[in-house]
Amino acid sequence: MHPTGRSDHGVTVAEAVFAFMRQAGIDRIFGNPGSTELPMFVDLPKDFDYVLGLQESIVIGMADAYAQITDNAAFVNLHSAAGLGHAMGNLYTAFRNRAPLIVSTGQQVRELLPGDPFLFNEAPAEMAAPYVKWAVEPARAEDVPAAIQRAYFTAMTPPRGPVLVSVPLDDWARRTHPLPPRGMRFGLGADPERLAELGRDIDAAQEVAIVVGPGVDADRAWREVQDLAEKIQAKVWVAPMASRAGFPENHQNFAGFLPARQPALSDCLSGADLVLVLGAPVFTYHFPGTPEHLPPDTKLWLVTDDPRQAAGALTGTAMLADIRLAARGLAANCSPRPPLTGPARHVPRVAVPDRITDAYLYQVLTDLRDPGSIVVEEAPTARDALHDHFPITRPAGFFATASGGLGYGLPAAVGAALTRPGKTVIAPMGDGSSMYSIQALWSAAEHDADVFFVILNNGGYGALKGIAKLGQGRDVAGCEIGHLDFVSIAQAQGVPARRCDDPAALPGIVKEMLAQTGPRLLEVIQTPPAAT
Template sequence: MAAMVTTTARRIAHEFLERHGLTTIFGNPGSNELPFLAELPAGFRYILGLHEGAVVAMADGYAQALGRPALVNLHSATGSGNALGALTNAVASRAPLVLTAGQQVRSAMGIEAVLTNVDATQLMRPLVGWSGEPSCAADVPRSLAQAVFEAQLQRRPAYLSVPYDDWSVELDANAVAVTDRSVRLGQQPSEAQLADLVAAVAAARNPALVLGGDIDAAGLFERAVALAEHLESPVWQAPSPHRLSFPNRHRLFRGVLPASIAAVERAMSGHDLVLVSGAPVFRYHQHEPGRYLPEGTRLIQVTDDAGAAARAPVGTALVADVAPVFEALLHRIPARASDNAARFLANPEPATAAEHSGLHPEQVFAALRETQPAETCYVVESTSTNAAWWRQIDLREPGSYFWPAAGGLGFGLPAAVGVALALPERPVAAVIGDGSANYGITALWTAARYRVPVTFVILRNGTYGALEWFAELLGTPDVPGTDIGGIDFTALAAGYGVPATAATDLDGLRAALRSPTDGPRLIQVDTAPTRPA
């Protein structure tokens, strides 16, 4: 009888990852992770970040831009803990991250030797959708496959802790069989469900569409435009959007819904039906009590996120793939006539700031709109300038906008690196407030190390502007800790190896934005303080 061919758990894992396109690894390694990283095949690339928070944010941007899982390698418990803040954004953006972490050798785990990840499967919960640790070395390949499939199916990060002595163990053909596995998800709505939804929309006197980031993530940007024009229906972006699912200067776009109960009620006034697609109902932020919806308004939610459907406080939900729902509405409801000729509206003249207070953010965003290619991907992390951003930017392409989905600072700089690595054919600009920039500043080193062509625009107003706005809302204007003046981001960028300049006027800003570059660059702009709305 012939002997079974054996190979190591590491080699099986590498082959599985390669077959599933997980050949880019974002990480910051420690000793426990080195055995997994040894003998990487030639087609793999390792993207080093200097802090685990930046590493996860890079992978978040990368996974969102590519639309498939991204692989992260963290160091035991400490590195995993450092990643938790960034992980909140990845959970909210439904980024399918596969987080791996090294564990102490099996014989040392019981005595909790240094670098043991105690109760490893509990550490990242409840953020991750699945967390595991192989029961033995033979279970490593299957456990890794489960982590990948859990992330893919749930569209939520999954976490796997692996004792580092497992990687060199030789396994038999049963372990190798996992490399051929694949898992697919289908959520086709039934004919009866489609008929009911079509009838409700067709009967509505004045329907409104509310679109969430999942529309863009699912590749339905253009179909959303077609549906809105077909129904001649006004469109709002769901509150606190992490992606944009409709052109923001389109004649049917009514803006981003404000993130409070009472404000949503006011915005939906006059609509007898609200169709929410690809978004929770709703991601409220500031507490402004009121009715969830105006009297007589019906809400229907269509989402493939069962959790979002289950926790919604109002309305009827259909848990299904949104694409066939859009197609049914497009083909089963007669088009509604429109006498509007222009599809897109002109941007208003940008506001200006008082003398000697820097540029108004609207001037900065207008300069970006005027100088950057239409297909530019913008990664934005500047809460206090939201109103100015939506007044001046003009986004007409899918995948043009990324934002920290959970509001966790430190996303913008590293996520822009991840987006640029995923989409080398598209220009990438990061628009970051000075308060936010400090949380992810180490990403500049990674951008320089791998020559990632990102334009980093730092809006420097010396304050946590959004926090000052919120202090006004809460009636606590005298709180400390909102002043962060005096930081020179051009010097920080130079230290990390990124060419940088300070633009002191509008002409200088435009010239800097127009200058060609084949790598990263940073432009610091002093701006006047503004409020989100």
């Protein structure tokens, strides 16, 4: 008998963990296995699917998009300190994306830990800080299942995000007791008094502008925000550098995308005397500018479920609330206004150019793709063209890196496809961006992920060149990568691929490839023809 009177006969730590994962609706493990995690995956239960990534950053990227779309935590396994180190860039992105991930990392057997053994982690809980919500290496093997259970609930509590549990190698086979079932209701409410105060400010304003951020999509609030915008006839802007879409971009009230600099941002909002920011920081800047964040005499309210955003707002009044409930409450209590006259935003079509430009490529994709498809994007040079010519019109329909770090998009597209959305995932990628995680093509082929990868090959790091030009720079070292062959790279990993450099041929090729299923890649050559 156990000293406490409990029976020593129970289940293994691995069995207890798998039982909890079933209870939580988790049946996939994203990983790259190593020797310190091996016991967990020997005789993996048949009802679990192991999604292999060939490098740890790819594992995190796949799990990130998968978790955001399924609206549930994804389970990730990484190899000790080295594997966690490889994953850190995309772990930071997952933190900024607010993706709920349970990251388990391997650790050497407990009896070796005092002697600095090979392949161990000296500081497993500290290594990932501050980019996880919680991290722990349980004091006893018996505590591992409870730690993973706590990790799940922590990851899923708003604001969502990754957590980490370090598990020594010999813990998985130890005996423990099954976890008692428990539940938790996630999400915040919306304070009626604060909503009433905000509603009075909206009614008193001459013109209201709404700024939507990724939190609108994360809180499943598209319909409620659209109802609110239509009732108060507000122009709707997307927050700077938003990683998710929060409003149909073909809607009459849609005004466009706020730039990440001043005074251009405040100029966009100059007609409004009240700005309502939903689920975004106030504000995200990429370049320095004037110190004013809003036009004079403009009032701002921020509604978010993220205390960090609320505390860090540079101006205005912040309210912690579930965005869907807040928007629903405001729409029910605010007074209706006359409709806006004319479309808020108009983008003219692009004529067929002499070479494939960003704008023309996105126009062709828009003309031919199913509007219900998911888009995962990482082509920084072409982001403005995407905003202008590739409107996102559905919830959970657009994903990008919130951190600005590269290497997220390619694996995230694979993770999105593994949710089986019923439609092809479209993944526009820059040539430089794609090389940060090009091994994700192997995972796409291995799992027959329905992804149409579109590589925008401009021969270098175009975004960096563009920033240099803004600063009156001329030549920037290390920006030319022009001798890559993405067709060969894709085919070598099992992904069918084609190349196109002819604008006239592009629509036909895109139409043909969109009609296919499974992973496939189109390399679009954008470099100007060589001088003769």
